[in-house]
Amino acid sequence: MQHDKVLILDFGSQYTQLIARRVRELNIYSEIRPFNKIPTDIESYKAVILSGSPNSVRGADALHPELGEIRTKKPMLAVCYGAQYLAHFSGGEVAPSSTREYGRANLSYIKENEVFFENISKGSQVWMSHSDTIKSLPTNGVLIASTTDVANAAYKIEGEETYAIQFHPEVYHSTDGKQLLENFLVKIADLKQDWTPDSFVEETVEAIQAKVGSDKVVLGLSGGVDSTVAAVLLNKAIGENLYCIFVNNGLLRKNEFESVLKQYEGMGLNVKGVDASKRFLDALEGIEDPELKRKAIGNSFIEVFDDEAHKLTDVKWLAQGTIYPDVIESVSATGGPSATIKSHHNVGGLPDFMKLKIVEPLRAIFKDEVRRVGATLGIDPELLGRHPFPGPGLGIRILGDITAEKVRILQEVDAIFINGLKEWGLYDKVWQAGAMLLPVNSVGVMGDERTYEKCVALRAVESTDGMTADWVNLPYAFLQKTSNDIINKVKGVNRVVYDISSKPPATIEWE
Secondary structure, rough: OOOOOEEEEHHHHHHHHHHHHHHHHOOOOOEEEEEEOOOOOOHHEEEEEOOOOOOOOOOOOOOOOOOOOOOOOOEEEEEOOHHHHHHHHOOOOEEEEEEEEEEEEEEEEEOOOOOHHHHOOOEEEEEEEEEEEEEEOOOEEEEEEEEEOOOOOEEEOOOOOOOEEEEOOOOOOOOOHHHHHHHHHHHHOOOOOOOOOOOOHHHHHHHHHHHHHEEEEEEEEOOOOHHHHHHHHHHHHHHHHHHEEEOOOOOOOOOOOHHHHHHHOOOOOEEEEEEEEHHHHHHOOOOHHHHHHHHHHHHHHHHHHHHHHHOOOEEEEEEOOOOOOHOOOOOOOOOOOOOOOOOOOOOOOOHHHOEEEEOOOOOOOOHHHHHHHHHHHHOOOHHHHHOOOOOOOHHEOOOHHHHOOHHHHHHHHHHHHHHHHHOOOHHHHOEEEEEEEEEEEEEEOOEEEEEEEEEEEEEEEEOOOOEEEEEEOHHHHHHHHHHHHHHHHHHOEEEEEEEEOOOOOOOOOOO
């Protein structure tokens, strides 16, 4: 089945992924590409959206897209930087804003009988985020909406299906943003809304069967949502030709190796559990640098996985749970190298010497879509609702060197925290939670004795995709009980703190 597609040209906005996700929530397929890497098959896209940008159209570093094959030929929506770009370079004027144009605003004027604003009323809240503003519209520009402070909040180009807005419909704070996107994509651009989890499953299974045929495939399971959904999809496509390996690196949560293997029972998957705890801990001995720890864990995983894969005969494919953000984050909006914040334990797959071809059934979808696909496949909601857990596991939640004793301490602390969230009905209100073992001891008193023991930090954040995150305001009563339980029940810990940092500037993990 051929789906209508939307092309999103990325100018480096922090909100670009949100645009893609909002479009997909309308059951319309969307793809993100850097503004200067327009696909050669542009004719296969039915509409184009230009994203925002941290750059200014007035600056020497203004980003210039080649719109010759798009403008007037396809419906186009220009958001923020895109709207200013069309104005500035098509006969209008963009200047520094004299008033603050960031945050909530309300539409004070909407042009009557304008399809673009159908079912959206005057007073609707929108989200602004720009320092420049459009002073005059481009040639043939027609004003269609204003706010109190932004006269030219939205316009269209007469004689074209080109629309432009200075606010961000993709963010939560634009209350009718989804309606506006639907008006543009469905009522103006005439796209079909048939991109659904059911259609994804059906088409992906067919694609896997066509690609893999009767070959054998090996997949490294982590117990997380992505690899589990990938495994069930592959199993639906090729059945017994899928071989799953679940490696215990000694850095999993308390009892996780056994509990995850048990979860996979009854799912019809061919899973082998491999306990390689000692091998990983030996490889990590004495290493304190976070990047070196990640590399040691990644290299050990490759060695263990290679050993196990060699026990199988005629395996030709390696399956990975790569998802869409992994793909698009590898290319920056300007086409240059992206900054490395931290190494990812499985980016790039396994080394060339394994001679395996790659199959990635989830590489076209976001995390929330992975969960919806998993629900369509009938996967247990409890498994689909699991918080994200880093590939290197507790190895990057133990700051400094790693020992078996430190792993034991953190596993006990983590179990109390996570189980407490579940018991208090807080687990599903949190996107990700965990505990960090800090490389400091602090003075304490237990009974009449002085102690000098470890400090742990608890972390709980809310997010949609992990790109940005806010700390969760957990109830004081919960934090008090959790702290008491940890200090009283975990030997070696005498102090508990709660991390109230947001991302950015902090990251979710500490290493």
